[in-house]
Amino acid sequence: MSQLSDPDQSAPSRLPAPDARRVTELEQQVQALLARQAELEQQVAALPPPASETRFRRLFEQSADAVLLVHDLHIVDCNEAALRMVGATAKEQLLHKPVTYLVPDFQPDGEQSAEAIRRHYQTLRDQGTHRFEWYRYNLRGQAMWLEIVLTNINVSGEQLVYVVWRDITGQRAAREQLRVEKEFTKSLLDNSVDVVVALDREGVITAWNREAERYSGLTEAQVLGQSLFELFPHFGDQTGRAAFRQVLETGTRNLRANVPYVNHPGQYDAYMVPLRSEAPAAITGVLVVVRDITERNRMQEETTRLHLTRQQEVLSAILTTQEAERKRIAEALHNGVGQLLYATKLHLQRSTDANRDKSLTLLEDAIRMTRTISFELTPGILEDFGLEYALGELIRRIPQASLKASLHVSGLEASLPKLLEVAVYRMVQELFNNIIKHASAQEAFIHVVREADQLSISVEDNGHGFNPEPLPDALPGIGLPGIRSRVGLLGGTLNIASRPGQGTIISIELPVR
Known part of the structure; x- marks a missing residue:
């Protein structure tokens, strides 16, 4: 207690x-x-930086490329090359600026620039580095294209983006020009009416336009890189390969004309032209241009046909006029002079004059000559009995003592067009007159043969002949120029084979229409 x-x-x-x-x-x-x-x-602050950081700083400042450091999408540092690229004089003009500084709201492809930046930085986060092309302005407001390379780095414990700028404005312009030129060239090729194919020195296809696709049925993707001579063996024949080699070796163009299409009806011309590099002597390949000439040939044939038709119409008019005039003269001789001579003959027969017999003989010769001229002017026998009989009568009227003439006719059972019959008769008549007057021939042979729509005339003699080169238009008394003109108007051909002292053969080919 x-x-x-x-x-x-x-x-x-x-x-x-x-x-x-x-x-x-x-x-x-x-x-x-x-x-x-x-x-x-x-x-610690006074201590020098680590060697690696010193090296990085030196490379950063001395780099020939424009280099920036970016943190949180803002520029925190840049080198002198970056300042020069954008036209800045001090770093303060770029530092602390956002990466959207001097960037348009939209890129040329229509994408919003802010959205594009987010996309590029997302790729950087995923891959650690990223390369792309970018459109922006410099401080003077001039547009420029940059190639940008982004890389994640760590500097003194701080996570930064290392940005490299390369000015590719000139390259982009050249690339755009090349693209435009390629598109223009492609447009020219695709809009060409000709087949256009480019080959290298080995014959491998490097260009193929739409006309080539249309004619071959093969697309550009199917043929590029393939050998033309293997895809189309008819181009790879001996002639085609020889022409190809000739273009490569000589540098001269080559033309294969009027070649028939293999898979299409018609014809074409194929031009081979050397392709050269900037060095004039360097031939890098061959350009093949295939031109469809089917329609052109048809037009030429139609033009020729119309021309021949007009010629034949002119000839018909000339011959009709000539024959009408001949007929008028023949009728005048027969009905006028002939009748008068015949009346005179009758009067003399009743006379008792001592010279009556001699007068009658002269009158008889005059009447015979008048009838002969009348027959030659208008052979009514041609209209009445046809060409074959008229030619035979023409031969029979030639004195056998002066010329031994033989006639061979075949295929003339069916009558020919009137214009052609008259023309053939007059040409044979003129040829025989030439033989009698100028050839000093003993024998003459005439062949008139019709086979289908072709009429062949051949007149041969054993006279003294002549030099047919050139055709003797100016020789007096020779009707060859007139015959040649008639043959041309009829759309035929005339061939003369003659040598002095060895006779003459004249051959005529005429179409039967």
């Missing part, structure tokens, strides 16, 4: 009073530690 009531034992224990001197000492120690820390920080 006494213990419970002891006041000393029931009171709490007390802390000793603080020592003011001790507190002061502790505060001084803290201040000294803080001063030491500041000193150490200053010493």
Whole structure:
């Protein structure tokens, strides 16, 4: 109990009073530690950077490429090359600017620039590096194209984006020009009415236009890189390969004309032209241009046909006029002069004059000559009995004592067009007159043969002949120019084979229409 009531034992224990001197000492120690820390920080700050960081900084500043450091889509540093590229004079003109600085709202392809930046940086996060082309302006407001390379790097513990700019404005312009030229060339090729194919020196196809696709049935994708001579063996024949080699070796163009199509009706002309590089002597391949001339040939044939038709119409008009005039003269001779001579003959027969017999003989000759002229002017026998009989009568009228003539006729059972019959008769008549008057021949042979739609005339003699080169248009008394003109108007051909002292053969080929 006494213990419970002891006041000393029931009171709490007390802390000793603080020592003011001790507190002061502790505060001084803290201040000294803080001063030491500041000193150490200053010493650390004064230490040189690591060798790798020094090397990076030197490369960064001295790089010939424009280089920037970007953090959080803002420019935090750049080198002198970057300043020169955008036309800046101090880094302050670029530092702390967002990457959208001097960038248009939309890129040339129509994509929003801000959206494009997000896409490029997402690719950077996924791949660690990224390359792309970018359209922007410099500080002078001039448009420029850049090739940009983004790379994630760590500098002194800070995560940055290392950005390299390369000005490709000129390259883009050249590339765009090349693209435009290629499109223009492609447009020319595809809109050409000719087949156009480009080959290298081995004959491998490097260009193939739409006309080539249409005619061959093969698309450009199917033939590019293939040998033309293997795809189309008819081009690879000996003639085609020889022409191809000639173009490569001589540098001169080659033409294969009027070649028939293999898979199409008609004809074409194939031109082979050397392809040259910038060096004039370097031939890099061959350009083949195939031109469809089917329609052109048809038009030429039609023009020729119309020309011949007009010629025949002119000839018909001339011959009709001539024959009408001949007929008028023949009728005048027969009905006028002939009748008068015949009346004179009758009158003389009743006369008792001593010279009557001689007069009658002269009149008889005059009447015979008048009838002969009348027959030659208008052989009614041609109209009445046809060409074969008329030619026979023409031969029979030639005096056998002066010329032995033989006639061979075949295929004339069916009558010919009237114009052609008259022309053939007049040409044979003129040829026989030439033989009698100028050839001094003893024998003559004539052949007139019709086979289908072709009429062949051949007149041969054993006279003294002549030099047919050139055709003697100016020789007097020779009707060859007139015959040649008639043959041409009829669309035929005339051939003369003659040598002095060895006779003459004249051959005529005429179409029967």
